[in-house]
Amino acid sequence: MSKGCNSVTYAPLDTLKPVAKDVWIVDGPMIRFGMAPLKMQFPTRMTVIRSKRRALFIHSPTPLTDSLKAEIANIGEVRHIVGPNRIHYWWIPEWRTAFPKAEVWLAPRIREQAKGRIDFDAPELTKETGYPWDEEIKTLPVAGSFMTEVEFFHPASRTLVLTDFIENFEPKKLSWWWRWLARAGGVLAPNGGMPRDMRLTYSRQKPQLKAAVETMIGWNPERIILAHGKWIERDGAAELKRSFGWLLD
Structure with missing residues (x-):
């Protein structure tokens, strides 16, 4: 995974951006991911949720700069650092070093993917309840053949x-070649969705995946924060129905 920054990102980077009460995003650098020579450019995004006790839940960490660390200190105390699927772990070690009192939580198979980069003990996110954040954040692990992705819902802000x-x-952020590739993969805005290759990894777990999507629709989210690309600011439940129409029909 290589790092960089270009027009696919969402400036300003490495700074807190409020999206709802007690919820922020941080847009991070561009990375390249995939099989050579077709490694696609991905913007990155972290989500921060603050509890009523000012405990901070850090989802899919981006790089921790000195200025971002100072901003984080102003809004609360980092208590939970979350790797939500097996390929979202890269910057977790630096956050763990910076916030030694925080607990790291990992989706299954991160340790396998990360090899020696994750060399410390951390509980796995394998169930829906039993977490310190249960009163304020819902947890939903969705297991597939390649990975488990763990989804989270903050009811107070929907x-x-x-x-x-x-x-x-977004097409305007991509070259013609990457626009074509994104369209072919089913991830071109405004009609983004689950990447077609990821759909295949859930082919044997379609009933479980459908049940999970129906659960998320039932939560009736207003907004959906995504790690890659333009996040969904309104009508989240309707966007879930659209994005997963291929599964729900």
Whole structure:
């Protein structure tokens, strides 16, 4: 995974951006991911949720700059650092070092993917309840053959936090070649969705995936924060129905 920054990102980077009461995003750098020579450019995004006790829940961390660390200190105390699927772990070690009192939580198979980069003990996110944040954040692990992605919902703000279950790349931020590739993969905005290759990894778990999507629709989210591309600011439940129409029909 290589790092960089270009027009696919969402400036300003590495700074808190409020999206709802007690919810922020941080847009991070561009990375390249995929099989060579077709490694696609991905903007990155972190989500921060603050509890009533000012405990901070850090979802899919982006790089921790000195200025971002100072901003984080102003809004609360980092208590939970979350790797939501097996390919979203890269910057977790630096957050763990910076906030040693925080607990790291990992989706299944992150340790396998990360090899030696994750060399410390951390509980896995394998169930829906039993977490310190249960009173304020809902947890939904969705297991597939390649990975488990863990989704989160903040009822107070009606904010659903996904990772790779929906990707939504804006055409204006892509070259013609990447626009074509994003369209072919089913992730071109405004009609983004679950990447077609990821759909295949859930082919044997379609009933479970459908049940999970129906649960998320039942939560009736207003907004959906995505790790890659333009996030969904309104009508979240309707966007879930659209994005997963291929599964729900």
